[in-house]
Amino acid sequence: MAVITLTINDQMVTAQDDQSLLDVLREQGIEIPTLCHLEGLSERGGCRLCVVEIEGSNRLHASCTAPIQEGMVVHTHSERISAYRKMLLELLFAERNHVCAVCVMNGHCELQSQAALAGMDHVRYDYLHPDLPMDASHNLFVLDQNRCILCTRCVRVCDEVEGAHTWDLMGRGIHSNVIADLNQPWGTSESCTSCGKCVQVCPTGALYAKGATVAEMEKQHNFLRWIVEGREKQQWSRGER
Ligand code: FES
Secondary structure: OEEEEEEOEEEEEEEEOOOOOHHHHHHOOOOOOOOOOOOOOOOOOOOOOEEEEEHHHHHEOOOOOOOOOOOOOOOOOOOOHHHHHHHHHHHHHOOOOHHHOOOOOOOOHHHHHHHHHHHOOHHHHHHHOOOEEEOOOOOEEEEHHHHHOOOOHHHHHHHHHOOOOEEEOOOOHHEEEEEOOOOOHHOOOOOOOOOOOHHHHHOOOOOOOEEOOOOOOOOOHHHHHHHHHHOOOOOOOHHHH
């Protein structure tokens, strides 16, 4: 592992070359908003909320997927970045039916929190109001496509951590949907282990526990770090060696 020197917001910092730019920024105590990123899962770079400016490039870069390089000069906060993040959030709200007042995640939703942090008080774009279904066929959980932001945390945790790969995406662009197995009702899935990891990592009310009240539906991510660290240390396989 090599040590790399880069400049972040006019401060020189050092980092390991296998770190993501997002890791380095957070290590420096810099607040970077994220939605599709979740520690313990692979990076997707899909929500673009974590964008930063890198000198020498005209476009904004997602810090969760941007590799760090020697001599890189990074700016994490500017009017351009704030405007871009706000626009992204507005587009997410306009794309589906995020009606917070009747959502079980109201008050605990990461999309709602990010919008508040970004100072979003209205949406400048036409709401698409898509007619999307809910899947309440599972005996424990519900999938509400109306609240889904296509972050794929559920897909990744199911594949990378649970090893079931029940979830995947079908379709393209805004017409994508999360599907169970071969696009069948969740309750009929034979690969789903009913572990609930997908529900816990979902940042919005797209996945929630059946019968949960608004106050109860606070999601817990801590299990992910525990599992990932345990696996790295081979905590549960030592006896078998
Ligand atoms: Fe980096 Fe979503 S957190 S693109």
